[in-house]
Amino acid sequence: MHWTSLAALGLAAPTSALLRFGCSQIVIERLDPLVNPGQNPSPHLHQIIGGLTIDVQNAFNVTMDPTKDISKEATCTSCQFSEDFSNYWTAVLFFQAKNGSVHRVPIIPNVGFEGASGGMTVYYMQDGLANYAQTSKVTAFKPGFRMLIGEASYRSKNQAARFRQITYTCLQTPGTRYPESVNFPTSPCPAGIMANVRFPTCWDGKNLDSPDHMSHMSYPETGTFESGGPCPDSHPVRVPQLMYETVWNTSRFNNKADWPETGQPFVWAMGDHTGFGSHGDYVFGWKDDALQRAMDSTCYVNCPTLKTQGISDMNKCTVPVTVDENVDGWLPSLPGSPSEM
Ligand SMILES: *[C@@H]1O[C@H](CO)[C@@H](O)[C@H](O)[C@H]1NC(C)=O
Numbered sequence: 001m002h003w004t005s006l007a008a009l010g011l012a013a014p015t016s017a018l019l020r021f022g023c024s025q026i027v028i029e030r031l032d033p034l035v036n037p038g039q040n041p042s043p044h045l046h047q048i049i050g051g052l053t054i055d056v057q058n059a060f061n062v063t064m065d066p067t068k069d070i071s072k073e074a075t076c077t078s079c080q081f082s083e084d085f086s087n088y089w090t091a092v093l094f095f096q097a098k099n100g101s102v103h104r105v106p107i108i109p110n111v112g113f114e115g116a117s118g119g120m121t122v123y124y125m126q127d128g129l130a131n132y133a134q135t136s137k138v139t140a141f142k143p144g145f146r147m148l149i150g151e152a153s154y155r156s157k158n159q160a161a162r163f164r165q166i167t168y169t170c171l172q173t174p175g176t177r178y179p180e181s182v183n184f185p186t187s188p189c190p191a192g193i194m195a196n197v198r199f200p201t202c203w204d205g206k207n208l209d210s211p212d213h214m215s216h217m218s219y220p221e222t223g224t225f226e227s228g229g230p231c232p233d234s235h236p237v238r239v240p241q242l243m244y245e246t247v248w249n250t251s252r253f254n255n256k257a258d259w260p261e262t263g264q265p266f267v268w269a270m271g272d273h274t275g276f277g278s279h280g281d282y283v284f285g286w287k288d289d290a291l292q293r294a295m296d297s298t299c300y301v302n303c304p305t306l307k308t309q310g311i312s313d314m315n316k317c318t319v320p321v322t323v324d325e326n327v328d329g330w331l332p333s334l335p336g337s338p339s340e341m
């Protein structure tokens, strides 16, 4: 394919692209068009951000037709870059009280995105976060591309070791970034818990998806994305590193006297008390060549080549809840009552 020959010629783009932007929440409900297409409700609760259409042909719906380019179907997006109609989602975090009742933990915007309604911070990077040069050539995802990282059923560190970079940051202040842990933080985090999901960066160059939504992607063969490790021959195409940050406002649940004796009180919607089951889903939906154009330009956090919209427009792009169940206030059990392992 063309890009291999380009890479063989050593044509590195003289650019520095790292996008960091906010997307408000479009809905919190039990839907998962990637892992559980057509299933309404899906087994556990998700928070979803990105593009949608208001009319019948919703880009984000119980199912998402992989043959359709969602950027052509969607009529609005909750993301700051208004050419990005991709969908991004993660599980939802709950607090479990001593009496067993659960309460959804609210999501707050990251530093710099105040005013956004919940949602996440999304990154697309050529190189690791700490490398300001961002010099590696990356190939943008294609229409119809989707992927998943993380495994909702994992409950041990050994299992989670399969995924290199799904972590938590215990926020002492909103600006805390280190250290990261693979398990849930075990002490109260004054400014919240940030859940970080980083996707693999090597694509097989052929498949827009795969049965497990993961095997068309790979981590670098040696080293890491951050250290510039090369992609394996099986997955030779270097794509941008996609990363999500979600900030869960744990403030009202930080009183240790309210914590159960069994340990830290937070639990993912799929019944995971360990944190090892964290996962993120992605359905690509940038308009035309907007993402490639951005990755080939000098863009750092902001990007003059991309169109943007204000926070009030981001917040307006919401979808009515289709699953009829209460997910707020004190609940006797997690929505969908997944088994708690
Ligand atoms: C989802 O798709 C179905 C059929 O394609 C449609 O009837 C329904 O209105 C859509 N849901 C939403 C929330 O738009």
Ligand SMILES: *[C@@H]1O[C@H](CO)[C@@H](O)[C@H](O)[C@H]1NC(C)=O
Pocket (backbone or CB within 6 Å): 097, 098, 099, 100, 101, 330
């Ligand atoms: C369980 O505990 C929480 C927190 O103390 C409390 O608000 C809630 O009302 C309790 N639920 C029941 C059913 O007692």
Ligand SMILES: *[C@@H]1O[C@H](CO)[C@@H](O)[C@H](O)[C@H]1NC(C)=O
Pocket (backbone or CB within 6 Å): 108, 249, 250, 251, 252
């Ligand atoms: C976090 O939650 C606390 C307690 O409910 C609230 O007072 C605070 O305003 C929230 N923080 C943000 C940034 O919304």
